[in-house]
Amino acid sequence: MQRLILLVSVFCLLAGSALAQTNDLLITEYVEGSGNNKALEIYNGTEDLINLGSYSIERYSNGSLTPVSIPLDAVDLQAGETWVIVNPLAEAALLALADQTDGNINFNGDDALVLAFAGSQVVDSFGRVGEDPGDYWSCAGGTTQNHTLRRLSSICEGDTVIDDEFDPCLEYSFFASDVFTGLGHHIADCGAVGNNNPTWGILKASFR
Template identity: 35%
Template sequence: MIKTTALLLVGLLYSAVTVSQSPSDLFISEYVEGSSYNKYIEIFNGTGESVDLSNYEIHVFTNGNGDLENPSGKVTFDAMLAENSVYVVGHSSADIYSSPNLMDGSLNFNGDDAVCLYKISEDKYLDVIGCIGMDPGSRWEFGDLKTVDKTLIRKAAINCGALITDNENDFHTLGSEWTQLAKDDVSNLGKHTLGNVTSISGARETISLKVSPNPVSDRLFIETSGKIDGIKVFNFAGKEVLSQNSQIKETVDVSALPQGFYLIAVKLYDGTVRSLKFVKR
């Protein structure tokens, strides 16, 4: 992973619930640090279009781990998230919420661990809960707000995630961007309010996409349940290295690419973009 210097974005706090513009990307809308393995993270899509979650990961940094190239835990996805919808991930042993979209044992964190939403194609952390590289003891806190034995909900006026620089040296955005519920309270999980609009609970789309062979030496074959409009290939620095109109063919010649890891993004005629990682050998 290439380390990225993130731009500074400051979330504004309003007394009236008003949002001036739609989010430009996904962010974490709820955090549950409950009893035992009852850990949940909710991701919200308010971008105006369906988003391919395979381009995103949740990274966990435990015990002050600050190595961006080696997070302590990693959760990957293979699903589409519809506009104005949320996606709930829970630990594989969590049992207080009945309908998570995904359960994964890698989502294992305590109140003193940083939990982050990472975007693969941009090599960028879109949202950071806590502070990467800091061990605060048992928790971060601001007034009555705490990251241990609590549920945190993103305020309705917040329309973007907190970047690494927003929470550098401490969890600075805890007080300005979050509200709090009691331990093991999942009554708000599965929905999120942005401005005055509440998301559809747990809605998501599934559009199949397969590429083969993987690893590949020359020609990459694409199979999908949707009608393809265009294809782009990015290296893991986020640079576009190949593009083609799929009306001609549904194979991609990658023979000229150097060996390494790549992301292929397939745009469908309904406007959604589906992506997968592949290896060029």
């Protein structure tokens, strides 16, 4: 009986720790506000510290197939933490939330963004590379221009298909222009992630 209780306790512990996991970094907030109020939030929902030095944002403007690369600072991002990159000409209230500034954070609604590892390995994406949607992508919730878009907490894996149809309502909630209140924090509710994570493997093995 004690052994069963122990097993159940271990199960709860392991299952609990798996809840917060994403498989890699995610884009969790997109700010396309007034003037130069542009920002992106990157979230480490894994259980490991990640050095951002191998990651970059690749910006594909207006349907272009040639990106402009925005390297992330080579700093360690703790599990559960976010990294906010802001246009250096943004207003003070937004700049105050920046972990990094870069003048190439200057998308204006119709530009696709890819979070890449080692330059070419796709980790996540926003928009549809190769498509000029006009002024913005849109869905019932709003558009990718003059809005803040926040990734749904149910999203646990990046969008690694960069050139398929982009429906922002599937993975984002919409806020008014110049809403900055969500920057600097994110929670992913990822109970379903774990089929290939080590914790789940140990758990399965223990029940064989």
